Structure formats: structure tokens, C-alpha cells
Amino acid sequence: MLVAALLLASCASRPEIRDPRVFDRDVAAEFFSAAFEGIYAFHIDPPDIPHLALKGMNAISELDGDFKVQLTEGRLRVTMADSILGEFKAPERNDIPRWSMLTTAAIDLARGSSKAVRNADPETLYRLIVQTAVSELDRFSRYAGAEAARRNRAQRQGYTGIGVTLRQAGQRIVLSAVFENSPASDAGVRTGDVLSEVDGQPIHGLAIVDVSQLIRGSEGETVSIGIIRDKRLKHFSIQRARVIEQTVFYRRHGNVARFLVTAFNVHTASAMRDKISQATRDIGKSIKGLIVDLRGNRGGIFKDAVAISDLLITEGDILTTKGRHPKAVNHFEAQADDVSDGLPVVVLIDKSSASASEIVAAALQDASRAVLIGGRTYGKGSVQTIVSLPNGGELYVTWTKMYTPTGYPISRFGVYPVICTNELTGGAAAVIEALEAETMAPPTHLVLRHDANYLTHTQQEALLRSCATRAIREESGDGNGDLDLKLAQNLLSRPELHTRLLAISKSARIGRSSQTSSSKPPTPSRASSLDLMGANGIFRKIQSLANEDRTWQSRPPS
Structure with missing residues (x-):
């Protein structure tokens, strides 16, 4: 008990020297406090801090399966196999500083009893604990360590480089994009060039992230790259600048x-x-x-x-x-x-x-x-x-x-x-023909989508299986593999058909709103001569379910 108390007390002072490669209790407590405070302040739902902290601490078991933390009757017990390493009085539910200290103390106890935990660097421990904790919140909240956060910031706000993106192609690294008006573009580098060296260093065998680091540097400095184009090696000297992707x-x-x-x-x-x-x-x-x-x-x-x-x-x-x-x-x-x-x-x-x-x-x-x-x-x-x-990392909290x-x-x-191209049975021509003949009715999936939260579970699952993404493939007879793009071009070449389809899309919303005062599901529109539902008849199935099952949730008052 005395050891546990000393561990908690030691978290109160800040060290003068901090080495990110060495676990430090004060640094760790500061890290966990910032993470828990961010979750508590911003998450869309009120978070259960004790639950998150306990889940996070138990993630250490991924390094050593004998490690366990239990919270029982206001006491938090830390064990390794059958041995009790420490026991603490649980803080108040929203006492974030002490929950952060407890999390740090649990790590320290585990490090003292397990070689696997002791050999783990601080970032590994941070990632295990915080990512496990935020995964309890929702599927989109997440943690990024310092390096991942740096890359994310570069994508959002820009970075110092030459203005290219890289892609692995077998053993080669290809310039998948050269940004317009970038240093690389101005120097004559092209999309599709194969990168062979950076500042005289061959890059064969290097990971893309490492090659990116070689290319980036301080603004105004020059980097030399070698590229292969048409089986010939070319060299470019390029001055780095601030680049927005x-x-x-x-x-x-x-x-x-x-x-x-x-x-x-x-x-x-x-x-x-x-x-x-x-x-x-x-x-x-x-x-x-x-x-x-x-x-x-x-x-x-x-x-x-x-x-x-x-x-x-x-x-x-x-x-x-x-x-x-x-x-x-x-x-x-x-x-x-x-x-x-x-x-x-x-x-x-x-x-x-x-x-x-x-x-x-x-x-x-x-x-x-x-x-x-x-x-x-x-x-x-x-x-x-x-x-x-x-630590330079970032926490992305759903708010x-x-x-x-x-x-x-x-x-x-x-x-x-309004048109699910994967479920078209007649291709682009069928859509144009139906629009010309004015035989296309509002598609069922749009009518149902607006009231999806009030469908039964079975109806929701059927709706989710509908309107899948079409694989871009060669379409027989027209030589154009991108049906989405072809249909878009056809519609825009005929303004009256585009206007007609806008009206059909709007009528699905109007039809829906006219029925929202009832607790019954919206009745899908009558089938048109154009089969927008596909061979699997998924929307016919939804309509059948809607007709058979009227046990919809009552709509809350607006």
C-alpha cells in the first residue's frame, strides 16, 4: 500500500529533463490527463471516465497476459497472475487527475513485474491504453501517435517539400501525383516518373514513409532527386517550399x-x-x-x-x-x-x-x-x-x-x-430511355432512406444491402468502363433530362414528408418501367416487408 501511495504522490512534480524513449511517471500522468480531459470535455456523449481508464489499463495485458486491473466496491486492485501488485481507493468518477495518476501507477507496477512491459517504449504503452479507451466511445474516435499526427497535420495544413505524392508499385516508387504550380511541377517532374534516388542515395528497398522524409526538409533548401522516365535516368535539383496537397x-x-x-x-x-x-x-x-x-x-x-x-x-x-x-x-x-x-x-x-x-x-x-x-x-x-x-500525438474525439x-x-x-448504377439492368441507355418516356418513378431507396431510423431492423438491413458501389468495368457494347461517368455525361448533354431527374429526386422527399405524420412506414412509389432495383429485387423485398410489418417506431414530436 505504501508503494502505491508513493507512486501516486510522485506524479505531482514535473521533471526537468524528458526523454521520450524512457518511461517517466510524470510525463505519462500529464499525457493521460490531457487525453481524459479531452474526452471528458468534447465527446458527444458524457463519458464514463472510470470505465475508460479501467479498459485502458487492462490493455497492458496485450503485452503480458497475466496482468489485470479490477475495480470492486470502490477499490482498484492491480495483479500479476496470483500476486497483488497494489491496491488503491478509486477516485471520484470525474476526478481526471487522479484517474490519470492511477493509470500511470498501474503501468509502473506492471513494469516492475513484467519484462515485456518494461521493454515496451512509452509510445507503445500510450497507444495501447488510449486507443483501447477511445474504442469504447464510438467507432470513429481514435488516437494518433506523434509521427502519424505529423502526417495528418501535413495533409490538413501543408508541409515543406516539393509537391508530389508517392505510390508503391512492386519494387518501385512512382510519383502518383505532381501538384500543379509546385516546385516539382515547375522543375519538370511529371506524374508517372519512377523515383530512383534522393540526394544521391538510392531508395531501392526503402519504405515510402522513409523516402518522404528524405524529400522533405527546411523551406528554401535544395533537394536532388533522380527519376527514371522512358528508361532513362534524369536528375532534378528542386528548392523545397511550403506545399498544400x-x-x-x-x-x-x-x-x-x-x-x-x-x-x-x-x-x-x-x-x-x-x-x-x-x-x-x-x-x-x-x-x-x-x-x-x-x-x-x-x-x-x-x-x-x-x-x-x-x-x-x-x-x-x-x-x-x-x-x-x-x-x-x-x-x-x-x-x-x-x-x-x-x-x-x-x-x-x-x-x-x-x-x-x-x-x-x-x-x-x-x-x-x-x-x-x-x-x-x-x-x-x-x-x-x-x-x-x-507527446506530439493527437486524439480525434467525436463531438x-x-x-x-x-x-x-x-x-x-x-x-x-437517385440512380444506383450497380443495380441498373439496362445500362445508361435504359435510364435515358425511361427519362425520355417519363416512366421513371421516385426510386424506393430514396423514399425509405429519409425514414431509415424508423424502419424495423429487418427493413434497415435490407436497405443497407441495397445500392452497392459498382465496380468500374468494361460495359459491353459501348467501350466505356465507367458507367457512372458515362451516365453523368449523357444527362448533362440533355438539360431537360437532368431537370427531370432532379424533380424525381425531389419528389421522393416530398412523398416522404407527406407521410411523416403517421407511424406507418412510407409506402414506396409504384414500380416504373425502368428496373432500378436490379436482379436481386432488393427494393421489392423492402416493399414487401413494409407491407407485412407495420410495427414502426412512433415518430417523436417535432
Whole structure:
């Protein structure tokens, strides 16, 4: 007992010298205190700090299976196999400083009794304990150590380098992207070049993260790289500069402008504005419309997603966020003019479109500003705030949930397109034919999506299995493997069909809202002559379930 008391008392003073490679009780206590304080202050739900701390401490058993921490009748007991290492009086539930000290004391006791724990570096212990603790909160809160946090900051805010991204291709490292107006681009480096050396050092066998570190350095310094192009070695001397990762790429497809948005960082919205201006100048008066390609975009800075939505929406809601912290509650509305001057828009989405991507897709769909094509999005539906930690790491804590302009939460079910290309039985031509004949009814999945939280479990599971992402493959007869893109181009070349599809998408929401006063499920629209449901008949199954099972949850008063 005396040893335990001394361990806790020793956490009160700060050491003068700190070596991150050596475990230090004071440093560890400061780290855990910052982590627990961040969780307590920001998480969307009130956290159970004793539960999180206990789960975190027991994660040490991954290093030594004999280690265990138990909380019984207000006493916390630390054991190794059958031996009691220490026993403590449990602090008050929200006494974060003492729970942090207890966590540190448990580590110290384990280190004194286990070689495996003693040999673990501090970062390993931090990661085990904190990641285990935050995994109890939700599936999106997470911990990043110092190195991972540094990379994440570089993606969000920029870094000092030459402006390239690297990709492993077998034994080679290829430049997968060369950012526009970057030092590398200005020097003549091209996408697809194979990197062979950095400052005279061959890179064969090195990991990408290590090669990236060789290329980066202080602003204004010069780095020499060797690349292989057309089987010939070329050398470039490039001056490092501050670089923001390029996230918006413009491609012209005839009279249609396509914008591939790969992520959302501090420059994404301004880059999108510039690219739209470039496209309208490039194509001129013959421009038919815009394609915003969000496929594979896993998100980023959510306020940039709001800003991109605002580029194309002149009025109305964009996003609402709700959380426990006062600053987590926000309502965003369109504030600016439409930079495209009302050009028709198609948004491409898939199962990897997440978070910030879902904000843009939902905002443009709910404003009847864009037609959505592709597959159901990921369904992240939450925003994480960043807590900086003393070791240079970061804690990403879920603090808000996102709600679309029409009021449904993005979480779990995501955003559904009006056309699920994976479930088309007749390809792009069938969609165009149905629109021309005016035989396409509002798709069932859109009607059901808006009330997904009030479906029965069986109906929800059926809905989640619907509208999967289509694999980009060669489509027989037309030579175009990207059906999403082809359909978008066809729609934009026929403005009247794009307008008709916008109306169909909107009518799904109107049909839904007219039935929300009832506790019964919304009745799906009658099937159209176009089979949007696919051979598996998944939506027919949902409709059947809705007709057979009327045990829906009552809607809370608005």
C-alpha cells in the first residue's frame, strides 16, 4: 500500500529533463490527463471516465497476459497472475487527475513485474491504453501517435517539400501525383516518373514513409532527386517550399467539366472555385454542366465541405451539427452566389465517399442542385475535434453528429443517389430511355432512406444491402468502363433530362414528408418501367416487408 501511495504522490512534480524513449511517471500522468480531459470535455456523449481508464489499463495485458486491473466496491486492485501488485481507493468518477495518476501507477507496477512491459517504449504503452479507451466511445474516435499526427497535420495544413505524392508499385516508387504550380511541377517532374534516388542515395528497398522524409526538409533548401522516365535516368535539383496537397483535379470531357475531389483540406474550397472558373473559360459558352466526382473521397476538414457546397447553392440550409459541447452545435446556410452561374451539376459517389464528401452530396441533393449517381456513401455522419497531446500525438474525439438540410442524420445509412448504377439492368441507355418516356418513378431507396431510423431492423438491413458501389468495368457494347461517368455525361448533354431527374429526386422527399405524420412506414412509389432495383429485387423485398410489418417506431414530436 505504501508503494502505491508513493507512486501516486510522485506524479505531482514535473521533471526537468524528458526523454521520450524512457518511461517517466510524470510525463505519462500529464499525457493521460490531457487525453481524459479531452474526452471528458468534447465527446458527444458524457463519458464514463472510470470505465475508460479501467479498459485502458487492462490493455497492458496485450503485452503480458497475466496482468489485470479490477475495480470492486470502490477499490482498484492491480495483479500479476496470483500476486497483488497494489491496491488503491478509486477516485471520484470525474476526478481526471487522479484517474490519470492511477493509470500511470498501474503501468509502473506492471513494469516492475513484467519484462515485456518494461521493454515496451512509452509510445507503445500510450497507444495501447488510449486507443483501447477511445474504442469504447464510438467507432470513429481514435488516437494518433506523434509521427502519424505529423502526417495528418501535413495533409490538413501543408508541409515543406516539393509537391508530389508517392505510390508503391512492386519494387518501385512512382510519383502518383505532381501538384500543379509546385516546385516539382515547375522543375519538370511529371506524374508517372519512377523515383530512383534522393540526394544521391538510392531508395531501392526503402519504405515510402522513409523516402518522404528524405524529400522533405527546411523551406528554401535544395533537394536532388533522380527519376527514371522512358528508361532513362534524369536528375532534378528542386528548392523545397511550403506545399498544400492538391485535392481538386479538373478534366474536360467534351463540353462537360469534371472535378475530381480527392480530400478536403484548407485549400480545397478555394481550389474548387479556381477550377470552376478555369473550366468555364476553357470550354466557354458551350459548357453543358459540371461533374463533381467524390468517389473514394474519405473526407477531411468539414468546413471546407460546407464552403464547397456554398459555391453552388445560392440560398437555404447546407448542414446542421449537434453535440454536447456548446461549440459543437452549428447551423450552416448558403451565403454566397453560385460561382457556376446555375450550370447543371451531377455528383458521383460511392461506398468510400465519407464524412465531408457526404456533406457536399447531401447538401446539393437536398437543395435540388445536383443529381447524385453511383452507390450509397459510407455513412460516417460525425465530426471529430482534435485534441493535441503532450507527446506530439493527437486524439480525434467525436463531438458532433451531422444532419442534412432535410433533417435526416448521415450516420450509418449515408447518402443515397437517385440512380444506383450497380443495380441498373439496362445500362445508361435504359435510364435515358425511361427519362425520355417519363416512366421513371421516385426510386424506393430514396423514399425509405429519409425514414431509415424508423424502419424495423429487418427493413434497415435490407436497405443497407441495397445500392452497392459498382465496380468500374468494361460495359459491353459501348467501350466505356465507367458507367457512372458515362451516365453523368449523357444527362448533362440533355438539360431537360437532368431537370427531370432532379424533380424525381425531389419528389421522393416530398412523398416522404407527406407521410411523416403517421407511424406507418412510407409506402414506396409504384414500380416504373425502368428496373432500378436490379436482379436481386432488393427494393421489392423492402416493399414487401413494409407491407407485412407495420410495427414502426412512433415518430417523436417535432
